[in-house]
Amino acid sequence: MNFPSSCGVLVIGGGNAGFCAAISAAQVQGAGKVVLIDKCPSEWAGGNSYFTAGAFRTVHNGLEDLLPIVNNVDTATAKTIDLPPYTEADFTNDMIRVTGKRTDKALCQVLVNDSNDTVKWLANNGVRFQLSFNRQAYKVNGRTKFWGGLALKTQDGGKGLIQDHLRAASKLGIDVFFSTSAVKLIVNELTGMVQSVVVIHKDQRKVINTDAVVLAAGGFEANPRMRAQFLGPHWDAAFVRGTPYNSGDCLEMAIRDVSAKQAGNWSGCHCVAWDANAPTETGDREISNEFTKSGYPLGIMINRQGSRFVDEGSDLRNYTYAMIGRQILHQPGHIAFQVWDSRTVSWLREEEYRPEVVQRITASSISELAEKCAVHGLEDKQRFERTIREFNHAVYESQRHNPGRSWDPSVKDGLTTQSQAGGLEIPKSNWAVSIDQPPFLAVKVSAGITFTFGGLAINPRTGCVISSVTNQDISGLFCAGEMLGGLFYDNYPGGSGLTSGAVFGRRAGEQAAYYTVPIG
Structure with a gap:
C-alpha cells in the first residue's frame, strides 16, 4: 500500500477500540476512506487488547441469549449450564459499586445499554465468541455455574480477537499502517475543526489530511515517568502487563494541540x-x-x-x-x-x-x-x-x-x-x-499494570472530544478505549474494558464517518 496523504477517517491506535472505530466507520454508507495507524511495528499489532483474556461483560437475558453467538456449546452441554440473566440494573449497579459511585453516569449508561447490541455486532463482523468455561465457571454438584456477571470471551483470547479484527478490516478495505506515530494535530484556525495529523512513518515526517480523527491509542501505563507522576510513589516499579507502546503520547498530544479536556481517575489504574x-x-x-x-x-x-x-x-x-x-x-x-x-x-x-x-x-x-x-x-x-x-x-x-x-x-x-x-x-x-x-x-x-483510568472527556452521545477552553465538542475529533476518561475509578468490573472499547469505538467510528459523507 502507498502511504496516504489524505483519508476520510483516520484512526490512531490499533487495539480493540481502534479496530471497532475503523470497522464501524467503514460500514457507514458513502463514507470516505478509512485508515488506521499504529506506532508499533506489525509484530506488536493489537495494543493491550492482544494481551487480554478476551472477556466481554455484557447485559444478556441468560443462556439462550448468548448461545447464538458462541461456538463451543453443544445441546448436551447447554443442559448442564446455570447462567442467570445479567440485567442492565446488574451491570449498572456493579459499575457504581466497584467505582465507589464515581463512574460518569452518562458514560456508564451508554456502556450498559449498548453492550448487548455491540457484542452481537462484533459477532456479525467475525469475532468468535465462546462461553468462558475455564475462567468464569465452576463445576458444582454436577452443574456448570457461571459467576460474577461475566460469561463471554473471545476464542483464543486477545490474540484471537485481534486476528478477527484484522480480517474484518481487510474485508472492508481499511488500510492499516504500522510503525507510524502521530505527533501533532492540526486544526483549521477559522472552523476549529481538526483537519490533518502530522505523523512519523518509518522515520519520515508526513502529513495526513483527514475529515475526522479517532484517538484510540491507549493510556500511559508503559511510561514509568507518567506512572510515577500521576499514579504516585512506587508505580514506576510496576510490571508492564501488555504493550510497551502505550506511553501516553496521544493523550499529551491532544491536551497540548487542541486543549482536550481531561477527565477521570488520573491516579487510578x-x-x-x-x-x-x-x-x-x-x-x-x-x-x-x-x-x-x-x-x-x-x-x-x-x-x-x-x-x-x-x-x-x-x-x-x-x-x-x-x-x-x-x-x-x-x-x-x-x-x-x-x-x-x-x-x-x-x-x-x-x-x-x-x-x-x-x-x-x-x-x-x-x-x-x-x-x-x-x-x-x-x-x-x-x-x-x-x-x-x-x-x-x-x-x-x-x-x-x-x-x-x-x-x-x-x-x-x-x-x-x-x-x-x-x-x-x-x-x-x-x-x-x-x-x-x-x-x-x-x-x-x-x-x-494493565491500563490507566485517566483520559479525555467526551460527549457520551457522539464520542466527540470536549475542549477544556470552550467546554464544547472539538469538531472532527473523537476518542475511545483506554484514552477515554470517566468510566472507571480505582477499580472496574472484569470484562468491562473490552466492552467499553467496542461500545465507544463503534460509536466514535460511526460519528466520525458522518463527517466524510457528502451532503445531499
Whole structure:
C-alpha cells in the first residue's frame, strides 16, 4: 500500500477500540476512506487488547441469549449450564459499586445499554465468541455455574480477537499502517475543526489530511515517568502487563494541540497480581495473559515480612482482581506470596499456574514452605508460619460457631475467619478454609499494570472530544478505549474494558464517518 496523504477517517491506535472505530466507520454508507495507524511495528499489532483474556461483560437475558453467538456449546452441554440473566440494573449497579459511585453516569449508561447490541455486532463482523468455561465457571454438584456477571470471551483470547479484527478490516478495505506515530494535530484556525495529523512513518515526517480523527491509542501505563507522576510513589516499579507502546503520547498530544479536556481517575489504574518472574517492561506475546495470578480468593496472600495484608475473599474475583495489584505494589519489595493447600490447588486455573508458566514453590509442611519461600525473598519465616497458624485457628473457630456452611467458589459463600470468638484483624470474608492439608503450594507475585483510568472527556452521545477552553465538542475529533476518561475509578468490573472499547469505538467510528459523507 502507498502511504496516504489524505483519508476520510483516520484512526490512531490499533487495539480493540481502534479496530471497532475503523470497522464501524467503514460500514457507514458513502463514507470516505478509512485508515488506521499504529506506532508499533506489525509484530506488536493489537495494543493491550492482544494481551487480554478476551472477556466481554455484557447485559444478556441468560443462556439462550448468548448461545447464538458462541461456538463451543453443544445441546448436551447447554443442559448442564446455570447462567442467570445479567440485567442492565446488574451491570449498572456493579459499575457504581466497584467505582465507589464515581463512574460518569452518562458514560456508564451508554456502556450498559449498548453492550448487548455491540457484542452481537462484533459477532456479525467475525469475532468468535465462546462461553468462558475455564475462567468464569465452576463445576458444582454436577452443574456448570457461571459467576460474577461475566460469561463471554473471545476464542483464543486477545490474540484471537485481534486476528478477527484484522480480517474484518481487510474485508472492508481499511488500510492499516504500522510503525507510524502521530505527533501533532492540526486544526483549521477559522472552523476549529481538526483537519490533518502530522505523523512519523518509518522515520519520515508526513502529513495526513483527514475529515475526522479517532484517538484510540491507549493510556500511559508503559511510561514509568507518567506512572510515577500521576499514579504516585512506587508505580514506576510496576510490571508492564501488555504493550510497551502505550506511553501516553496521544493523550499529551491532544491536551497540548487542541486543549482536550481531561477527565477521570488520573491516579487510578487496572493492576493485577502478576508473576514476579515475568518481564518487567513489557508483556510476553506468547505467554501473554497467563502471567496473571488470579487464584488468591482460593487461598491467602502473605507479604515479604510474613503477614497477610488484604481480605482475599472480600468479593468475587471479577470485582477485585483489577485492584489487587495495587495492594501488592505497596508491600515491602512490591512482592507477595500466594499460598494454598492440597484442597484448593486443583481449583486454580491451569493456564496461570501450570509449571510451564510459573515457578511453583511446593512443600510437605508449612515450615518447609517457609524455608523455600525464604530463598525467593521471604524475610521472616517465623511470622509466615505464625500467620498461617493464626489464620487456621480463626477458620476453625468460625466453623465451630457457624456450622453448616459449605465452600462454594461460584458464590460469596460466607465462609469467613470472623466469629463470635473474634477473628483476624484483616478478615477473609469468603472462601476461608484452613491451610493445613499437604502438599502446600506458594507462588511469588508482584503488580502488573494493565491500563490507566485517566483520559479525555467526551460527549457520551457522539464520542466527540470536549475542549477544556470552550467546554464544547472539538469538531472532527473523537476518542475511545483506554484514552477515554470517566468510566472507571480505582477499580472496574472484569470484562468491562473490552466492552467499553467496542461500545465507544463503534460509536466514535460511526460519528466520525458522518463527517466524510457528502451532503445531499
